Amino acid sequence: MSSFITRFAPSPTGDLHRGHAYSALLAFEAARAAGGTFLLRIEDIDSTRSRPQFEAHILEDLAWLGLRWPEPVRRQSEHMADYEAALERLRSANLVYRCFRTRQEVAQAMASAPHGPMEAYQGAPLPTDEEAERLARGEPFAWRLSLAAALEHLGPRLPLTFLEEGSGPAGETGEIRARPALGGDVVLARKDVGVAYHLAVVVDDALQGVTHVIRGEDLFEAAHVQRLLQALLGLPTPVYRHHRLLTGPDGRRYAKRDRAETLRALRQAGGSPESLRRELGL
């Protein structure tokens, strides 16, 4: 098996833009340079926002860019049992709790925390009888990691570190001390879809043998949270290479809302992958 495996992991909630092309090309070229493997993973757990036509467009756009990847592509929505198993491990170690709060209630709790506004939410399980009542009423709940329980559980294994071969938004590079508190009591299973981003990503990166995570620096903080989950689940930690984010002519980051800037629009307007690569400096 190759000792270098990386992945591009888009969510099919919109069409890809130049920023995605940059990220995908960096990962693809890094795999090629290392004689390794480039994987494509479709992060479609958010069934409320994912659309099959966006997935189809992603496959077309990446093939147009000249990227190739092994089939079958891993589609997160087809692997809910893997995420449920990971959640069960955390549940049986008493590291997660049910959270019935709405977004608004969470925001209020953060704003009115006794020691000043919280940066990341930390809550607590409900008393057993109240929880039983709410469950009996069929109230929806999310599963949250208990940061306090997690840190206590890891005890002597702290502090956690990871290797950053690229750089974070403030130029962070090299051996980084993880700050798991950045995520607070992070949601591991959403009320509506039964799993959440961080849990699915660490499970998949491990199951797919990903050795290098190459992605935008907007996900640098995510690495701190994901490092914690890797430690709790006994999963290996990949090397991280976060890259700068591209900005458009107006100086703003590319975003899915800018329709005119999509790769699809570029392709339909007769653009070529070669000129795009040149424009991206690749």
Ligand code: GLU
């Ligand atoms: N699916 C995430 C996104 O579209 C990327 C996840 C990752 O690279 O860890 O932004």
